[in-house]
Amino acid sequence: MKIALFVGQIYIYTQREIIRGIYEECKKNGDELHLFSFYVSNDEKFDLGEYEYINRMDISGFDGFILYASAFYNPYIRGLLVNKIKASDKPVVSIDSHDANFYNVTSCNSGAMEGLVEHIISEHNVKTVNFVGGPADSTDALDRLNACRRVMEAHGLTLPDERIFTGNYYVDSGYKAYDHFKANGMMDADAFVCVNDQTAMGVFYKATEDGYTIPDDFIITGFDHIPQASFNEPSITSIERFESRIGQAAYEGLWSNEKKEVTIAPKLAKGSSCCKGFDIDNTKRASYLRECIKLSLENSRYAGFISDSAADFMAYRSSDEMYEMLPSYQKKFNIPEMAIVLDKEESKKVLDVPYHYSIDGDEKKSKLIRRDEIFSSKGEGNMYVYSSLHYGGKYFGYVITTNYFAATETELYHMFINNISNMYESAAKYDNQEEYINKLRDLSYYDPLTKIYNRLGFFNKAEDDFEKAKNAGENMYIIFADLDRLKVINDTMGHKMGDSYIVDFVNILTSCIDGYDTPLRFGGDEFVVFGVSTTEEEVRAKINHIQEEIRKFNEQGKYSPYILGVSMGYTMISSDTKKTLFSYIETADQKMYKVKREKKDERSGKDRRSGRDRRTGNRRGLNDPINLS
Template identity: 30%
Template sequence: MKIAVLIGGLRFDSQRRIMNGILEKAVFDGTDVFIFTCDSWTYSSPYYTKGETAIFSLPDLKDYDGVILHGDTVYDKSVISELVKKIREARIPCISLNVKYPGMLYMGMDNANGIYGIVEHLLQVHRAKHFAFISGPEENMDSTERWESFRKALADNKIPFDNRYFYYGDYHPESGKKAVGYFYDLPGAFPDAIVAANDEMALGAFYKLKELGYEVPEQVLLTGYDNAIVGRNHSPRITSVERPETELGAKAYEKLRDVILGKEGSEETTLKSHLIFTESCGCHDSEAEPEESFRMKMITDKLHVTEFSEIVKSSSADFTGAPTFEQLLAEIRRYIKLINPNEFYMCMCVVEDSYQTDRNYEITGKTQIEALSQYAPEICIPLIYRRGEFENYGRFPVEKFLPDKYTVAGKGRFYTVVPLHYQDRCYGYCVIGNSRLMMDSELFHLFIMNINNALENLRKQSMLNSMVHRLNRMWIYDTLTEVFNRAGFFKFAPNLIHEAIDRKENLFILFLDLDGLKSVNDRYGHDEGDAFIKAMGMILRQLHGNGELVMRYGGDEFVVMSKNYTDEKAAGYIRRIERSIDEYNMTSGKEYKLGASMGYSLVEPEEDMKLEDLIEVADQEMYKVKKAKKERLKNQQP
């Protein structure tokens, strides 16, 4: 069996516990779990949010037996709407966590009784009178339910609430700090009880209160929600509500499994929460974790943070300093070896060359780096780490997500998929196989961000190189014929002259003038006249092979310079031009014929020789040829 889990913010306690519940049951059953996750929040820019949430467009849900959707962790309505639509179109069973969608099975946790019980406790046990509420994001279902339950508890107890003491947070500690600062600046008495919609915001509030000189719980009662690790191991321990998140994940998986296997189940299930009254509201801490267990966890976490923070810091410098994609891959391999996940796949969008089309331009590195607004039709994997060894894999359709050889079905494996992007520019995705890095490490997502930033740095460098290259070409190349213009020719010709002097070789200078350009312009228009000139440039480029410098000297005039020529070799070169002109005229389909008059000179070069003088000599030879042509045509007329 194969299921997808669509969830945001996997590194946070609540989502982590839900995933632990899902995986505990799924792995035991031999079910393969594919976790698509991102880290977009309400404070993120729209561009960053688009880049993060693009990961949810990646899975082809028709390839899965079922899906678990935690829509309340993705704060973009349009993304959720598209996901709901995709799930319905896939016609596979879906368990929706905490949010009800028509046609989907629902499993959630009680929010109302938790906050309601907290408020009643503060009122009845601690005699709180003046409340403030720090909410989660405005359109988040959990935070909305907690806010409504808070208001109902006050109303049922006939306690008025001043709406100025309401603040929208984002579940992060910093928003808890900002909320307390906002309450402090309001005129009137400071609240004696602050209810936060989660423990992280409660902790942020605690440290801002301490900064302002308020003691918890002596002067301000403080509560949170979710019974997160940071809250229950804090001093004072945060009064909170423990939700059965691990149980939710386990039961959601079991219900999905039963539906897939054809067993019937209830469409809605709501699990009860558990109130925990402890030190931050002035109660006795009867459920504190054993000190030895707490100390061991603190030491383990400290060691992990110390080690991983060094990896994150060093990799940031090494990744962004890599001048080419190949060197970036080498640096990523080095750090992946240090981190040593079970499996790691760096999957990149295959982008055809779209802006570096100029001839003879070499891009930085061996792989094209360009950003898209969505995943490319084809993916490649330049970096794979599995079984302690590195490998790579070529192109495959994006619908496959990973090639079949890397996803052996029915083994109880799990894969976490995160986006590679910079703002709304999509580069690909990373897959972490059979590893809890994205769940258990607060810092691993920063490591992925370092890769993102390095890819963007390479893209910008590649763009800059392309622009510089184009500017250089505009300066030294004729844009119509793609041979040198005067600036380019006069820049490189002295080198050729000095080589000829050093090697005591002749200089060959050919002057070519098109025949009949004026009549083409007059009869067919200047666009055809340009095509006439361009065709000659193409012929001279194609015959370039012995170090010749080719220049468009004027409107319909070209100059070719080379060295180590004899009269015989010069005559052979002119014959090749004439044959190419004849071949062009036979295949072009034009009513007019391409033609040219050519003259050349062979010169023993000297140091003080002027380039214009050399060209003038060849020009005079060409003029003799053109004059002779005209005489022959005149004599042929009746």
């Protein structure tokens, strides 16, 4: 069974524990867990990228869904995801966000907050509270705030708006909340009631820096009972939610045919931040500190990789270079398997990269994967973590890792993903810049009508080829061609037909020369071909080939009563020449005019003798032999 789990802000301890509970059940039963992580923020452009991630997501390959919707703070993103899952007609379990269409698992957070606030009011005579809240769009954070207000009102107390701080679920929000209340002269509160333990720890550290003693000066409470708070000195009074059991219940709910609500009741976890006399288990604390030290050292190592990757990725200028670098970082981060899946349309627009690109951990090996292979079973009990790639609102695709649990444990991984996103944006900008430069170069190097070189483009290439051929001891040649009667075509049939006349000749010309030859539109009706040739016979054969193809073309009668015609002259170039390339063009030009005069004289003589219309008479060089030398 393939289970999709949708979670926001996976680096919060409680959500990691829920993920762990679900994964343990999947592993035990041989199911695949596909974890989609989201990082919805207060940045509208960033949130737009996450919106596109969900909007383009293909969830048809999954057998069931677990949704932790309360962690999606943006209501539009939350609504899009919920509607997408509802439309799947597959089993769905919702955690901490009731939906009558789903099987619901809840920890009754509002009831737990009510019990905590009741405790500090009844047992510790709290009258004034500073409330440190979570995101304004988080239904869970709002439930905890309203629970606090209800209990205070039941005791005849109030929680005015000015004593409510709205932030996020992280430590920095606790710092900011403390500074806010301090700046507004509200440090007279009996208690700081915090939406979770991380914000409570932020308040605690700022307060102790200012010389406050907890709980003598004021009480601090949290929510979630995370190790950092429970092993703190003093330990933070909190709510223990049994997240792992919530995860297990969510997994079990997928197998139920009922749409019901299961509650995993939390409990008050008293600590010395409000209740004195609670001793910390020093053995457990020592074990926890060892793990913290190990994680800190590992994070320091990873932080160096993050810094290096930011510099390395921004330096690369092609998709090939980027993909050569990615496996080395995959190895540094100890990622067992990693795949990058690019959005089909976006990859076509901005990057010369494959639709699906996978890196398998070996620096010398990489492989492409198809969409159906992403959902193919690679072994029972795997966990796949999906992270979106976008720069602001510009969506590129997503990254998948296999059995890489650090993706849920450290925010450094998210920073690494951001570096990959920035890499794509940088590459896209560079590719767009290169495309613009190439277009400018094409405009300056190529004739817009015929698409062959103009003078600037020709000499930029041919001068280099000229020197290379001389150094290699190879002989060269120049053909100079001048269209016959282009002015007559323009005057009698219009310039549009005149342009067509030119293009038809160039198409014939380029079809008769080698790919190594360099054609040039020298002027309005004048053309040059430069190439390498060992014998004069080869050059004469090319000219005869061109004239033969023109003869065949004229059988169509496209320009009747006129026919396509051209006069050509050529000159050979010895590899030991001391002359310039341009001087040989002038020589070939002179020989072309010699041919043109001969054709004119011959045609005039025939016209005088026969009275033939000169405009439609056969031109010398189409069927009759001419003197080319």
